[in-house]
Amino acid sequence: MKDFMKIHPDDMVAVALKPLAAGAVLDVDGQTVALKEDIPQGHKFALTAIHMGSPVIKYGSSIGVAKEEIAPGSWVHIHNVKTGLGELLTYTYEKQDTTLKKTEQAYFQGYRRPNGKVGVRNEVWIIPTVGCVNNVVQAIEKKAQKFAGGSVEEIVAFTHPYGCSQMGDDQDNTRQILADLVNHPNAGGVLVLGLGCENSNIEELKKFIGPYDEKRVRFLVAQECEDEIEEAVKIVGELAEYAGSFKREPVPASELIIGMKCGGSDGLSGITANPAVGRFSDLLISKGGTTILTEVPEMFGAETLLMNRCETEELFEKTVALINDFKNYFTAHNQTIYENPSPGNKKGGITTLEDKSLGCTQKSGSAAVRGVLKYGEVVSTKGLNLLSAPGNDMVASTALAASGAHIVLFTTGRGTPFASPVPTVKISTNTGLFQRKDNWIDFNCGIMVEDTSLEEMGSQLFDYVLEVASGKKVKAEEKGFHDMAIFKQGVTL
Numbered sequence: 001m002k003d004f005m006k007i008h009p010d011d012m013v014a015v016a017l018k019p020l021a022a023g024a025v026l027d028v029d030g031q032t033v034a035l036k037e038d039i040p041q042g043h044k045f046a047l048t049a050i051h052m053g054s055p056v057i058k059y060g061s062s063i064g065v066a067k068e069e070i071a072p073g074s075w076v077h078i079h080n081v082k083t084g085l086g087e088l089l090t091y092t093y094e095k096q097d098t099t100l101k102k103t104e105q106a107y108f109q110g111y112r113r114p115n116g117k118v119g120v121r122n123e124v125w126i127i128p129t130v131g132c133v134n135n136v137v138q139a140i141e142k143k144a145q146k147f148a149g150g151s152v153e154e155i156v157a158f159t160h161p162y163g164c165s166q167m168g169d170d171q172d173n174t175r176q177i178l179a180d181l182v183n184h185p186n187a188g189g190v191l192v193l194g195l196g197c198e199n200s201n202i203e204e205l206k207k208f209i210g211p212y213d214e215k216r217v218r219f220l221v222a223q224e225c226e227d228e229i230e231e232a233v234k235i236v237g238e239l240a241e242y243a244g245s246f247k248r249e250p251v252p253a254s255e256l257i258i259g260m261k262c263g264g265s266d267g268l269s270g271i272t273a274n275p276a277v278g279r280f281s282d283l284l285i286s287k288g289g290t291t292i293l294t295e296v297p298e299m300f301g302a303e304t305l306l307m308n309r310c311e312t313e314e315l316f317e318k319t320v321a322l323i324n325d326f327k328n329y330f331t332a333h334n335q336t337i338y339e340n341p342s343p344g345n346k347k348g349g350i351t352t353l354e355d356k357s358l359g360c361t362q363k364s365g366s367a368a369v370r371g372v373l374k375y376g377e378v379v380s381t382k383g384l385n386l387l388s389a390p391g392n393d394m395v396a397s398t399a400l401a402a403s404g405a406h407i408v409l410f411t412t413g414r415g416t417p418f419a420s421p422v423p424t425v426k427i428s429t430n431t432g433l434f435q436r437k438d439n440w441i442d443f444n445c446g447i448m449v450e451d452t453s454l455e456e457m458g459s460q461l462f463d464y465v466l467e468v469a470s471g472k473k474v475k476a477e478e479k480g481f482h483d484m485a486i487f488k489q490g491v492t493l
Contacts, residue, residue: 002449004028005271006047008060013044013076015058015267015349017449020045036073041430042267042349042413044076056081059270061302063355076351083352085301087337088324093316096308098368103286106462109470110251111151111188114213118255119185120406120469121423122246123154124239126191126232127181129205130163130198133222137193140232147240151247152188153471155236158421158484163200170490172208175200176376177486179208180402182217183378186422188243189216191235196223215242248471254288256469257379259400259408259422260363261295263393265341266413267349268429270359272457273411273445277427278365279458280409280465285367285383292379292405293364294387295396296326300337301354302361306386311368318372322388329489344414363411375487379404394418394485401484407468409461415440419481423474425465442474 006014006028014028020039025032028047039045044058050070055062065084070076111119124147126137141157148155158181162174178200182190194202202219209217218235222228260277262269281291299306303323310316330337341350350356370383376399379385389399397408397420408420413429415437428434431446443464448457468474 010060012057034073037075046070046074059358064352081351094308098309100286106253107250108466109248111246117185121186122188124189125187126157129194129200131161132195134159143233144236150244152240152244156482164198165493175208177402189239192219194221196221257290257404259292259405262411264412264414272448273427273429274362276445276457277363280461282365283462290382292385294389295391297391298360302357348413395487398484419476419483
């Protein structure tokens with residue numbers, strides 16, 4: 001096992017892969033560095049003198065500016081480095097070669113729907129139009145579990161607090177996310193339960209859903225029936241009978257859509273799990289598949305790396321708007337654009353937003369950006385797509401599912417038990433987390449600091465994702481966890 005890593009030849013810092021003690025003398029590329037203080041795992045130490053006001057280089061890019069003179073061997077963190085980011089920026093398109101070689105097709109066992117879409121789960125979903133009926137849909141879910149069985153894998157209710165007392169785009173965003181879930185192919189059947197007097201009532205929601213299969217999607221208005229629970233359970237039974245007609249069959253990996261997200265990052269995120277997901281993304285795309293990268297605020301500071309990989313200048317301009325629109329969102333609410341990283345990120349070794357973003361964007365691999373999606377927009381272009389959504393774990397993961405992701409890959413250095421509307425694979429950046437929280441973590445990339453190469457790790461992750469797509473349950477699914485969260489952007493009446 002290595003003790004430390006210098007990520008890029010131009011870096012001024014190296015990252016401790018395990019706790020390093022003060023006084024240790026290290027050989028870094030033929031250069032001797034004596035540590036002046038203890039360096040926790042995932043944290044950085046200086047390889048050279050860094051002068052006050054000078055950029056601090058990691059990943060071959062600036063992660064901030066030195067607040068004081070930093071001597072070789074010193075701990076480099078929030079006490080002596082600050083962000084170097086500003087407000088809105090002007091960008092220039094400098095297109096990079098992003099050619100990926102095609103690779104042999106792979107297959108998983110999925111559910112082919114009549115409309116041509118493919119699901120990796122065959123569940124019956126109960127979706128409320130408004131938060132007022134949350135308790136009702138949970139009661140329906142509980143009573144309808146008797147219909148799960150055979151190829152019907154689960155009966156799931158998704159609750160949320162919205163659907164009424166919202167205005168304009170905020171209300172439309174709620175309707176769009178709900179409609180996206182109604183149309184998601186992981187659901188073999190869907191019951192939409194409305195109250196009857198809400199803004200996002202069923203007739204309004206149908207405008208966003210568009211054409212639908214009446215055998216697959218059913219509607220019920222609670223105010224219009226004597227016992228909405230009894231009536232709903234009957235409908236769920238009919239939906240389960242329809243969903244039960246679907247069986248798994250071989251489907252090419254080119255049909256897979258995978259969302260990519262990270263949360264509770266640490267100093268190893270950009271060295272292990274995120275690059276492994278990036279390698280997975282390239283591998284899936286090389287087979288004709290699709291990946292979606294989101295959490296726009298965690299692109300700040302690394303956005304040019306994505307912009308220059310845009311396939312066309314039009315996509316470059318969309319990516320510029322993606323970044324600047326989110327910056328304007330912060331300033332419009334009188335918030336600091338760079339109020340990041342979180343306390344947990346800092347404890348794990350991430351110093352600035354640039355540091356975090358340069359690690360986060362490793363998940364995108366090296367493929368060309370072929371699509372830029374608005375919040376709630378369903379993916380339509382194969383390859384790497386960027387999606388407008390915030391960094392919040394549940395909101396962003398729900399947004400990925402709503403945009404069509406069959407599965408979400410979630411890398412973490414701190415750990416979290418949350419789920420999303422689709423299978424959410426928790427990928428640890430360090431082995432300690434994997435061993436400590438094996439009830440949360442599905443896949444460990446911590447072994448990359450030992451003897452596993454990036455290529456091998458990416459291939460192992462690809463094989464694991466095919467298993468999940470073929471029906472293997474992730475830890476959150478085993479516990480029956482299913483979460484959703486909608487991006488609230490407007491006033492509440």
